Every structure is written in C-alpha cells, then in structure tokens.
Amino acid sequence: MELDKRDFDAVVVGSGPNGLAAAILLQQKGLSVLIVEGKSEIGGGLRSAELTLPGFTHDICSAIHPLAAGSPFFKMLPLADHGLTYIYPEIAGAHPFDDGTAAVLKKSVEETASLLGADEQAYLNLMQPVVNDWPLIAPDVLGPLHFPKHPMAMARFGLPALTSAAYLAHRFDTEKAKGLLAGMAAHSMQPLTNVATSAIALVLMACGHLQGWPIPKGGSNSIANALASYFTSIGGKIETDFYVKSMDQLPSSHAVLFDVSPKQLLQIAGHKFSSVYKWQLERYRYGMGVFKVDWALDAPVPFTASECTQAGTVHIGNTMREIAYTEQQTWSGSHPEKPFVLLAQQSLFDSTRAPAGKHTVWAYCHVPNGSTVDMTTSIENQIERFAPGFKEIILARHTMNTAQVEEYNPNYIGGDINCGVIDIGQLFTRPALRWSPYKTSAKGIYLCSAATPPGGGVHGMCGYYAAKRVLKDIFGH
Numbered sequence: 001m002e003l004d005k006r007d008f009d010a011v012v013v014g015s016g017p018n019g020l021a022a023a024i025l026l027q028q029k030g031l032s033v034l035i036v037e038g039k040s041e042i043g044g045g046l047r048s049a050e051l052t053l054p055g056f057t058h059d060i061c062s063a064i065h066p067l068a069a070g071s072p073f074f075k076m077l078p079l080a081d082h083g084l085t086y087i088y089p090e091i092a093g094a095h096p097f098d099d100g101t102a103a104v105l106k107k108s109v110e111e112t113a114s115l116l117g118a119d120e121q122a123y124l125n126l127m128q129p130v131v132n133d134w135p136l137i138a139p140d141v142l143g144p145l146h147f148p149k150h151p152m153a154m155a156r157f158g159l160p161a162l163t164s165a166a167y168l169a170h171r172f173d174t175e176k177a178k179g180l181l182a183g184m185a186a187h188s189m190q191p192l193t194n195v196a197t198s199a200i201a202l203v204l205m206a207c208g209h210l211q212g213w214p215i216p217k218g219g220s221n222s223i224a225n226a227l228a229s230y231f232t233s234i235g236g237k238i239e240t241d242f243y244v245k246s247m248d249q250l251p252s253s254h255a256v257l258f259d260v261s262p263k264q265l266l267q268i269a270g271h272k273f274s275s276v277y278k279w280q281l282e283r284y285r286y287g288m289g290v291f292k293v294d295w296a297l298d299a300p301v302p303f304t305a306s307e308c309t310q311a312g313t314v315h316i317g318n319t320m321r322e323i324a325y326t327e328q329q330t331w332s333g334s335h336p337e338k339p340f341v342l343l344a345q346q347s348l349f350d351s352t353r354a355p356a357g358k359h360t361v362w363a364y365c366h367v368p369n370g371s372t373v374d375m376t377t378s379i380e381n382q383i384e385r386f387a388p389g390f391k392e393i394i395l396a397r398h399t400m401n402t403a404q405v406e407e408y409n410p411n412y413i414g415g416d417i418n419c420g421v422i423d424i425g426q427l428f429t430r431p432a433l434r435w436s437p438y439k440t441s442a443k444g445i446y447l448c449s450a451a452t453p454p455g456g457g458v459h460g461m462c463g464y465y466a467a468k469r470v471l472k473d474i475f476g477h
Contacts, residue, residue: 003254003474003475006251006252006253006254007034007251007252007253008032008033008034008237008251008252008253009026009031009032009033009253009254009255009475010023010026010031010032010033010034010253010254010255010256010257010470011033011034011035011036011250011251011253011255011256011257012026012033012034012035012036012256012257012258012259012448013036013244013250013256013257013258013259013260013268014035014036014037014038014044014258014259014260014411014449015035015037015042015043015044015224015228015238015240015259016043016044016045016046016224016259016411016449016450017044017045017046017068017223017224017227017458017459017460017463018044018259018448018449018450018460018461018462018463018466019035019044019257019259019448019449019463020035020042020224020227020228020231020460020463021073021074021227021448021460021461021462021463021464021467022257022259022448022463022464022466022467022470023035023231023236023257023463023467024077024227024230024231024234024236025073025463025464025467025468025471026467026470026471027231027234027235027236028234029471029475029477031475032235032237033231033236033237034236034237034238034239034251034253035231035236035237035238035239036238036239036242036244036250037238037239037240037241037242038241038242038243038244038410039240039241040240040241041221041240042224042225042228042238042240043220043221043224043225044061044224044259044409044411045060045061045062045220045409045411045417045458046061046062046220046221046223046224046458047059047060047061047219047220047221047224048060048218048219048220048221048222051294051398052294052295052296052360052395052396052397052398053296053395053396055354055355055358056296056353056354056355056358056360056396057218057219057352057353057354057360058294058353058360058362058398059219059220059344059346059362060220060408061220061408061409061412061417062220062458063215063220063344063346063362064213064214064215064312064313064344064346065086065213065214065215065216065220065223065458066092066204066207066208066211066212066213066214067142067203067207067457067458067459068214068216068223068458068459068460069086069207069211069212069213069214070138070207070210070211070459071142071458071459071460071461072138072139072142072461072464073459073460073461073464074227074459074460077227077230078230079223079226079227079230080226081230082225082226082227082229082230082233083222083225083226083229084216084217084222084223084225084226085216085217085218085222086214086215086216086217087214087215087216087217087349087350088107088211088212088213088214088215089212089213089215089310089311089312089348089349090106090310091104091105091106091307091310091311091312092105092106092107092208092212092213092311092312092313093105093183093184093204093208093213093311093312093313093314093315094303094305094307094308094310094311094313094314094315095176095179095180095183095314095315095317096303096304096305096307096308096314096316096318096386097175097176097179097305097318097319098318098385098386100304100305101176101305102303102305102307102308103115103116103176103177103179103180104180104307104311105180105184105205105208105209105213106208107208107209107211107212108209109123109124109127109128109131109209110124112127112209113127115176116172116174116176116177116180117174117176118173118174119172119173119174119176119177122171122172122173122177123172123177125171126160126168126171126202127202127205127206127209129156129157130156130157130160130202130205130206131206131209131210133150133153133154133156133157134206134207134210135210136149136150136153137150137153137154137157140154141154141157141199141203141454142454142459142461143453143454143461143465144428144436144437144438144452144453144454144465145428145453157202160198160202161196161198161199161202162195162196162198162199162424163195163196163198164192164193164194164195164196164197164198165181165182165184165185165188165192165197165198165201165324166192166193166197166320166324167198168181168185168198168201169181169182169320175319175320178319178320179317179318179319179320179323181201181320182317182319182320182323182324183315183317183323183340184200184201184204184205184315185197185198185200185201186315186317186323186327186340186342186366187200187201187204187342188200188201188422189287189288189366189416189417189418189421189422190287190288190327190331190421190422190423191324191327191328191331192320192323192324192327192328193324193328194423194424195423195424196423196424196427199427200422213312213313214312215312215344215346215349215350217350217352218350218352218353219352219353220458223458227460244268245267245268246268247268247269247272253444254444254474254475255444255445255446255470255473255474256269256444256445256446257446257447257448257463257466257467257470258445258446258447258448258449259411259448259449259463260410260411260447260449261286261410261411261412261413261419261420261449261451262281262284262420262431262447262451263281263284263413264410264411265281265440265447266278266281266282269440269442269445272440272442272445273440273441273442274441274442276441277432277434277440277441278441280431280432280433281431281432284420284426284430284431284432284451285420285421285425285426286369286413286414286416286419286420286421287369287416287418287420287421287422287423288330288331288366288367288368288369288415288416289366289367289368289369289370289371289402289405289412289414289415289416289417290364290365290366290367290402290405290415290417291364291365291367291371291373291374291375291376291379291399291400291401291402291415292362292363292364292399292400292405293362293363293364293375293376293379293380293397293398293399293400294360294361294362294363294397294398294399295360295361295363295394295395295396295397295398296354296358296359296360296394296395296396296397297354297358297359297360297361297393297394297395298357298358298359298393298394298395299357299358299359299393300345300348300359301314301343301345301359301361301383301387301390301393302387302388302389302390302393303386303387304386304387304388305386308386308387309348310348311345312344312345312346312348312349313342313343313344314343314344314345314386315340315341315342315343316340316341316342316343316363316382316383316385316386317338317339317340317341317382318338322338323340326338326339326340327340327366330366330367330368331368333368334368335367335368335371335373335375335378336378337378338378338381338382338385339365339366339367339375339378339379339382340365340366341363341364341365341379341382341383342363342364342365343361343362343363343383344361344362344363345359345360345361345362346360346362347359347360347361358395363379363383364379365378365379365382367401367402367415369402369413369414369415369416370402370403370414370415371401371402371415372401372402372403373401374399374401376397376399380394401415402414402415403415405417411449411450417456418450418455418456419449419450419451419455419456420450420451420455422455422456427453427455428453430451430452430453430455431447431451431452436469437452437453438452438462438465438466438469438470439469439473444474446466446469446470447466448462448463448466448467449462450462452465452466453465
C-alpha cells in the first residue's frame with residue numbers, strides 16, 4: 001500500500017529511553033523520524049547536572065543501569081561507538097544491617113549464595129534457574145502479555161515471580177537473605193505483600209548475576225547521548241525546546257508515538273479518543289512518589305560494613321520486616337521515620353563525577369504520591385545509622401520533593417518515577433485493557449512510555465514494542 005507524502009513518516013514526542021528506542025527502530029527500517037523534546041536537552045530520566053557544587057556531576061533521575069545493560073534492544077545497538085562506557089562495580093548491590101554486616105549481590109550466583117550462610121542452597125535453588133533461563137525469557141518478561149516463545153522457561157520464572165516478596169521470603173531462614181530480597185523487591189514501590197513484587201526482585205538480581213549493575217561513565221546522560229548520536233547518525237532528526245500541548249503543533253506524519261504519561265496523553269490528544277479508552281486512561285493509577293537528595297561529599301560514605309564501600313548501590317532499610325513495614329506505611333499515606341533508602345555512590349567508581357578526593361552520592365526514599373514533606377533529615381539519619389560520621393563529610397546537598405520531581409519530568413506524576421503503579425492490576429494492562437497496549441483508540445496515535453509494558457526502568461523495551469506495533473499497523477513490516 002502506497003502511503004501519501006507527509007513531513008515525516010513518524011513523530012516521537014519525548015526523548016526518554018523509550019522515545020529514543022522507538023525512534024531508532026523506526027529509523028532503522030528506512031522511515032523518516034522526528035523526535036520532539038520539551039526540554040532544552042534530551043534524555044527524560046537520563047540527565048545529569050552539577051546540582052550541588054561546581055565539578056560535582058549528579059544524576060538527576062536514574063543512576064544505576066542493570067536494565068539498560070541487559071536490554072535486548074539496546075544490546076543490538078553500537079552504543080559504545082557513540083561514546084557510552086559502562087563501569088561495573090565489583091559488588092552490584094549491598095544491604096547493610098544494624099549488626100555491622102551486609103548481604104551482597106555479586107556477579108557470581110555461587111559467591112552471592114555462599115555469603116548467605118544457611119541460605120546458600122535456598123538462594124541457588126531460587127536464582128540459578130532464573131539466571132540460566134534469562135537469555136531465553138528476557139524479551140517476553142520485558143514485553144507485552146503474549147504466549148511465550150519458551151513456555152517451560154517462562155513457567156519456571158513465573159511461579160516465583162508472581163508471588164509476593166513477603167511470601168517468597170519464606171524460602172529463606174536468615175535475615176541476610178530475606179533483607180537482600182526485600183531491598184530488591186522494594187524497587188517495585190508498593191507493599192511487599194502485593195502479588196508479583198517478587199518479579200522486580202528476580203529481574204534485578206538476574207541482571208546483577210548476568211552482567212552486573214553498571215554505572216555509565218560521565219553520568220546517566222551518557223546513555224541518552226549515545227542513543228541520540230546513533231539515531232542521528234542513521235538519519236533521524238531531533239528538535240529540543242518543543243513542548244507539545246496540542247496535536248496541532250506537530251508536523252504531518254503517518255504515526256505519532258508519545259513517550260508521556262496517560263495524564264499528558266489525555267491533555268494533548270484526549271479529544272481524539274473513544275469514550276471507553278478515555279475512561280480507561282482517566283482511571284489509570286499512579287503510585288508512590290520519591291523524595292530525592294544529592295550530596296557533594298568531602299570523602300566516601302563511611303559505611304561500617306566494608307562491603308558497602310565496594311558497591312555501586314546500597315539498599316538501606318535493615319531487615320525484611322522493617323522494610324515491609326515502612327513501605328506499607330508509605331503506601332497508606334504516612335511518612336516513616338526510618339524510610340527505606342536507595343543510595344548510589346557513582347564517584348567511587350567513576351572519577352569524572354567529582355573533583356579529586358571528593359565524592360557524589362545520590363539517594364531517595366519513597367513517599368506518598370504528591371507529598372511535599374521534607375525527608376532530608378530522615379534519609380540522612382538512615383545513612384548515618386549504617387555509616388557513622390556521614391553527616392560530618394557533607395559539603396552541599398540538593399533536594400527534590402515529588403512536586404519538583406514532576407516539574408522536572410512531567411511523566412513522573414506526583415513523583416511516581418515508574419509512570420504508574422506496577423501491581424498485578426496494571427502489570428499486563430498498562431495503561432488500558434486492549435489487544436495492544438501501545439495502540440490508542442485513535443488511528444495513528446501510539447503510546448510508548450513506561451505506562452506501557454514492561455513498565456519503568458531504563459531498558460527502552462516499551463518504545464521498542466510500540467515501534468514494532470506501528471511498523472505492523474501502518475507500514476506493513
């Protein structure tokens with residue numbers, strides 16, 4: 001079928017990892033593609049800046065990238081040729097406890113298991129099958145609901161993955177193993193008693209064992225810059241400072257792909273949608289927000305547990321019971337005195353992030369959606385608890401509450417960095433119950449953001465699958 005001439009074959013609104021992935025796949029197929037970005041620089045959640053003091057480079061949103069390194073699509077792109085270098089800490093994640101010890105996620109499944117004492121075999125039994133099967137199931141796990149190419153492998157993953165983290169923890173006897181699992185599952189930003197919270201933990205741990213949790217040299221913007229550089233090298237076009245409020249602003253095209261939240265999509269194109277689709281988008285649920293702090297430090301964080309000083313990521317929350325309690329409190333609308341804190345210390349491994357001898361640290365805790373409560377003291381007290389002397393080495397800090405997080409990236413409604421709750425009700429039906437979650441009810445309009453499967457994280461797979469849908473629907477590929 002011959003299509004009439006338009007300004008572009010496709011326009012992508014938003015230059016986050018999913019928008020970039022969608023644009024790249026379409027451009028690779030010989031189409032003419034334009035990306036429009038509302039900010040002055042591309043990247044969405046992949047941006048870095050000197051937030052505290054000159055010479056200290058901080059990641060504004062995402063920081064550590066197990067899913068980017070493990071993305072089935074990104075792996076196919078020559079991103080190293082476009083300036084992307086990953087740095088792999090020896091320990092992907094560490095989880096300190098009040099007694100001065102820590103559980104760790106290392107690349108070796110066996111070594112990680114051996115450090116869990118009485119739970120060594122239980123950990124091997126849980127993780128070895130997931131790690132062995134991951135290359136077979138990754139495209140299915142990181143994609144829309146459909147019959148898997150490897151059903152037996154998918155079933156082996158699905159049985160533990162669809163349970164709650166609280167239930168899965170019953171496989172373990174030690175606080176170390178339970179705490180390690182809880183810290184991983186807390187990335188899901190929901191109560192650990194929720195069904196399928198185990199899936200997030202298993203995916204993150206499998207990625208750690210298969211390729212580690214890397215830090216992009218120079219900042220998270222290095223990933224966005226490499227994707228953009230490759231995209232333009234194959235003929236793609238990017239326009240920044242182009243904030244879209246109406247479809248009328250866009251040049252003519254056969255398809256428009258939106259890397260935005262359902263809320264924004266309704267504002268821009270809601271008048272074109274069917275009443276049922278509109279109703280579904282209006283009922284889309286957003287989850288907990290984040291309160292984030294970046295520090296410029298005079299020295300590395302003085303963690304009591306030596307393993308934490310070798311880890312790119314540190315999960316601060318002590319036991320499974322404590323983490324489960326504080327996450328449930330937050331979900332219910334409270335602000336815990338001792339919140340679960342996700343901390344990244346990129347400058348330990350990437351000397352470009354801070355002046356010689358100085359350091360940057362990135363951290364956030366979960367808060368109720370839309371909260372404007374200042375959690376700085378609570379977060380710093382939690383770090384001090386496991387790293388006495390931390391407060392004394394702070395040179396400067398920069399904070400962002402949920403309103404500032406959303407102002408910075410409008411996709412993060414109420415500070416929800418996952419672009420919608422990833423619970424069982426929205427795991428497979430993001431953002432609406434449809435044959436294809438990427439296709440809206442209006443011809444030629446598609447959604448490619450983290451509000452579609454597989455959800456949040458820097459992996460580009462939402463954009464990849466949305467672009468595949470466009471290629472099939474409109475261009476006959």
